[in-house]
Amino acid sequence: MDGLITYVVNIVSLGGTYALLALGLAVVFSVLRLINFAHGELMTLAGYTLLAGILLGVPFWAAVLAAVFVGGLAAVAMEATAFRSVRNANAATLLMTSFAVAMLLQVIFQNFISARGQAVPVPSLFTGSIPIANAQISVIQAISTVTSLVCLIALKAFFDRSKWGWAIRAAADDFETVRLMGFRASRLIAVAFLISGLLAGIAGILWVMQRGSVDPLMGLKPVLAAFVVVVIGGLGSLPGAVLGGYLLAAIEIALQTWLPDVLVPYRDALAFVLVIVVLSLFPNGLFGKRVTEKV
Amino acid sequence: MNSTKRNRMAGALVAVATGTLLLAACGSSGSTSAVSAAADDGAACTVKVGIASGQTGGLAYVDVPHLEGFQIWVDEVNANGGVDGKFLVETIVKDTRSDAAQSATVAAELLSEGISFLITPGDADPSIAAGQLAQEAGVPAMSWFGSAPVLPAAVGDFMFSNAFGDNAQARVLADYATEQGYKTAYTLGSPDSAYTSNLPRYFKKAFESNGGTVAGEGTFSMGQPNFNVIADEIKALNPQPDVIMTPAYEPDFPTFIKAIRGAGITAAVLGTDGIDSPTTLALGETAEGVVYTTAGILKNEGSMGEFFTKYNTKYGKDPETIYAITGYELGKILEAAVTQSQSCDPMALKDTITNLEGVQGITGTIGFKGGDRMAIREISLVQVKAGERTLVATVAPDPATVPAA
Structure with missing residues (x-):
């Protein structure tokens, strides 16, 4: 029973972070058909902002807010400077642009901050553990779980109830029609990037709090995981991104927990084999739609 | 001509690979x-x-x-x-x-x-x-x-x-563990590099030759999101190990030590030269008491x-x-x-x-x-105390007792 509680908490806390990251990718994909590989660098930027806030003596909650805000603003700036001019180019051009932005930001972090990771001294309040039944759950895991669930509920409300939420969901199916309904493409894309950046900021803070440090390449692994999540969930599907996040976390945690020692070195490979199994059963992802389009 | 989204994404994936190659070429100058x-x-x-x-x-x-x-x-x-x-x-x-x-x-x-x-x-x-x-x-x-x-x-x-060789630093760590009276150890390595995969192996050999027991051997993937499952695994060991040895370094080491301390594990932690950096010192209370091997103490x-x-x-x-x-x-x-x-x-x-x-x-x-x-160099054993490096000992391990590579 205790094992089950920690197992579930491990999945929910990691899956929640994956879901936030994947949603950030999926929102932008909905409007631009772009997998933004520079999304991870938005997380890193949020991490550095959090660190700067703490070092400057700003209250922790204010540093967190600033980090999320910077993530959102940086995403909007990224769209305006890097992606707007190539918006109508083909998918390969957009992808190349996102790689270029990611590498540029990594080099900037390395040269202007440090090639080395920087410890992020989060308040000691967040380093303890909470007893649940007979199991111990770390405070950071509890925060990750609650934060990701609250964000997902808030996002659902946004997508279900607000005009811009509807527009982004509709754009995932047919961007041109959404424009004909009176939504300006530039504004819709900027809103999508803003949401994506805010989500990257939140995920970045959760990531940094778990890891205890921020380094220039921090965003690389999570963005690859989020990319896999988006593919599992179905490209362009927002519920798919959430479900995919929890599914990938469940696969990873199950393999970490139960894989025999002799197979442990193959853990990542096995996780991807399971992902391939899911994709062979659902070639367009769990929630993806097979859409034909004119070329 | 029609094409499906799937085809379009296949093209995009090819572009990912091509892009990586292209960027690699661009960076070579x-x-x-x-x-x-x-x-x-x-x-x-x-x-x-x-x-x-x-x-x-x-x-x-x-x-x-x-x-x-x-x-x-x-x-x-x-x-x-x-x-x-x-x-x-x-x-x-x-x-x-x-x-x-x-x-x-x-x-x-x-x-x-x-x-x-x-x-x-x-x-x-x-x-x-x-x-x-x-x-x-x-x-x-x-x-x-x-x-x-x-x-x-x-x-x-x-x-x-x-x-110095990793086998030499493992010998120094094992001897230190024995001197401290630690009897059982848990090692955590990663197959992702020669450094992270061999150091726990050398430590095990040296520690066992001193009469110690390695009660558990964990594995991690470099850059994995968290170490909660590993912390649970260590917590489940009965009796708890006296000491945990790992060659994990940034960003894995801070994540690992936060996870085990968060889970209430109090065993001593031994690290290697990869963690000799301000990041470890800045971890505060979490890294207090960690002992590691390095080439010298920076003062x-x-x-x-x-x-x-x-x-x-x-x-x-x-x-x-x-x-x-x-x-x-x-x-x-x-x-x-x-x-x-x-x-x-x-x-x-x-x-x-x-x-x-x-x-x-x-x-x-x-x-x-x-x-x-x-290189044949002296190895320094350093302990983190109140966010500072403190020299424990400087050792020149006897080549005859260093585990074979």
């Missing part, structure tokens, strides 16, 4: 910084040093400070007319982007420029890739600080490392204080890790080899380095004779 060669009068020859260094990417935290320290040495000797007053040093630096394949490409470019000596990244895998080309070309190569003892053997007699006093002044003059800041010092010491090794051989000939340099003894560095004396081309 590297930077060339030839030290301004002063007048050649009286200089027997110029020592041309090719440096394949991970200036960006995952190894930058090791390679960047090494290069900084090495360049201080270059400036110093050239200001005095070169090594032994006559052998000027010229450097050609190229970025390997911390990638093994790129390290080989960069090494091939450097070797084609007729270098006398090649410096390779501070890790075994890219050093093996670069070193194999140096071996073929008959040019001695030395890793910044690749500490896997399998490195020289994997390449051949032209490959050296400026670092602004004595001969190290002189280095601090030089470093500060050149870079406008204090060195952050001992790697800046060991980078400078690699220069001192080269200086000794050139002075003794009175030559820039790669073969003569290789023969001299193989038999070097008693080179005076900042952290102590360094030699290669009888060390299987791994």
Whole structure:
């Protein structure tokens, strides 16, 4: 029973972070058909902002807010400077642009901050553990779980109830029609990037709090995981991104927990084999739609 | 003509691969910084040093400070007319982007420029890739600080490392654990690199030879999101281990120690030279008491204080890790080899380095004779106390008791 509680908490806390990251990718994909590989660098930027806030003596909650805000603003700036001019180019051009932005930001972090990771001294309040039944759950895991669930509920409300939420969901199916309904493409894309950046900021803070440090390449692994999540969930599907996040976390945690020692070195490979199994059963992802389009 | 979204995404995935290759190609040009060669009068020859260094990417935290320290040495000797007053040093630096394949490409470019000596990244895998080309070309190569003892053997007699062997640091850690009265240990390694996979193995051998027991052996993937499952696994051990040994370094080490302390595990933690950085010190209460092996303790006093002044003059800041010092010491090794051989000939340099003894560095004396081309250095045991490095002991492990590579 205790094992089950920690197992579930491990999945929910990691899956929640994956879901936030994947949603950030999926929102932008909905409007631009772009997998933004520079999304991870938005997380890193949020991490550095959090660190700067703490070092400057700003209250922790204010540093967190600033980090999320910077993530959102940086995403909007990224769209305006890097992606707007190539918006109508083909998918390969957009992808190349996102790689270029990611590498540029990594080099900037390395040269202007440090090639080395920087410890992020989060308040000691967040380093303890909470007893649940007979199991111990770390405070950071509890925060990750609650934060990701609250964000997902808030996002659902946004997508279900607000005009811009509807527009982004509709754009995932047919961007041109959404424009004909009176939504300006530039504004819709900027809103999508803003949401994506805010989500990257939140995920970045959760990531940094778990890891205890921020380094220039921090965003690389999570963005690859989020990319896999988006593919599992179905490209362009927002519920798919959430479900995919929890599914990938469940696969990873199950393999970490139960894989025999002799197979442990193959853990990542096995996780991807399971992902391939899911994709062979659902070639367009769990929630993806097979859409034909004119070329 | 119609195409499905699936086809479109397949195209996009191909673009991902193509992009990676293209960007790799774009990044290969590297930077060339030839030290301004002063007048050649009286200089027997110029020592041309090719440096394949991970200036960006995952190894930058090791390679960047090494290069900084090495360049201080270059400036110093050239200001005095070169090594032994006559052998000027010229450097050609190229970025390997911390990638093994790129390290080989960069090494091939450097070797084609007729270098006398090649410096390779501070890790075994890219050093093996670069070193194999140096071996073929008959040019001695030395890793910044690749500490896997399998490195020289994997390449051949032209490959050296400026670092002590991981088997030697594992012996020092195991002896320390035994002295502290620890009976049972848990080790955590990763198959992702020679460093992270072999160190727990060497530690186990040494600890068991001292009569200790390794009660559990965990595995992690470098860069994994969290260590909660591993913390649960350690927590489930009965009895709890007295000590946990891991070669995990940034960013994994901070994540790991936060996870185990968060889970209420209080066992002592032993680490290796990869965690000798301000990041570990800045972890606060979480890292209190952690003991690790390193090349020396970074303190602004004595001969190290002189280095601090030089470093500060050149870079406008204090060195952050001992790697800046060991980078400078690699220069001192080269200086000794050139002075003794009175030559820039790669073969003569290789023969001299193989038999070097008693080179005076900042952290102590360094030699290669009888060390299987791994540097024979003293190893410092350091403990984190109130966010500061505190010296526990300086040890020169007996080669006879060091586990075989």
